[in-house]
Amino acid sequence: MTQRTALAAIALLLLGLSTVLAADPLTHVVQKGETLYGIARSYNISLDDLVKANGIKDPAKVLPGTKLSIPSAAFSYVVQKGDTLYGISRRFGLGVDVIISYNGLASSMIKPGQALKIPGGAVAVNGSQSTTATIPVPNTVPHTITTPISHAIPPVVPAVFGIWPAAGELSYLQGKLKGAAISVKPGDSISAIRMGTVISAGPFRGFGKVAFVQSSDGLVYVYGGASSLQVRVGDPVRKGTVVGKADASEDGNGTVYFFAFKGSDSLDPDSVPRD
Structure with missing residues (x-):
C-alpha cells in the first residue's frame, strides 16, 4: 500500500469516527489580515460554501474576531456497477434532486466510473454503517476505500506526558478504529512521542488541526485536536517536539486525539513503539 493510499484510508476511518463521536462543528476566528478566500482555501472548501454557511452578505466587511462556521468539504463518490442515483441518494441521506443539482446533471442517468460530488456533511446511512467515498486528504490523491465505523468506549486513566502526546485524563477508543482521547487545558502542548x-x-x-508523522519503520502517528500546528509537511520531529497547541471546545475544555496506523490498520495506542 502506498503512502497516499494509506493516508486516504486513515482519513476515511477518522471521518467515520468523527460522526460517531458527534464532534463539535469546526469553527475559525478571523485574524487580522485574513481574507475569506484565504480561509476557504485553507480548509479545502469553496468561498461560496463558506459565505452561505455563515449568511455573509458582504465578504469585504468580515472583521477580525468574527467566528466562522466551517462547513464540511464536499467529497466524491465513484459510481459502481449496478448503482442507481436513487440508491446512492438513499445511501448518503440525500434527495435525488440534490445530487442532480449539485453535479449539474441533465437527468438521473449515471454510469460506472462516473465521479459524483457529495455535499459536505453527508454520511452513509446504509445498514452496515459503512461509506464508500473519495476523501480529500492534505497532500494526497483520493482513493476509493470501504471501511466500517468504530465506536467509542470511555474508560478513563491518567495520561503521562512523554509516554502520551499530552498529560490529562485518558479515554480509550475501541473497535475497528483504536485510539485515545486525552482531556487537557486549551493551549496545552501536543508533543510527538516518536521520531x-x-x-x-x-x-x-x-x-481540529491534525498532524500525521511517519516513523522510519513506516508507522504513522496521528496527533489531533489542535487549534494551531507548529509543524508542516516535510518537517523532521523528535520525541518531545511540539506539533501543536490544544484547541478549546465550547465547554472551555480541550481534547487531544492520538492514533497510530500500520498502513490502513489502526494499532493499540498503548503498545505502539515510543522513543
Missing part, C-alpha cells in the same frame, strides 16, 4: 517526518498537516473536520 519521524511530518507527511500531512492541516484541518480535519471533527478533530
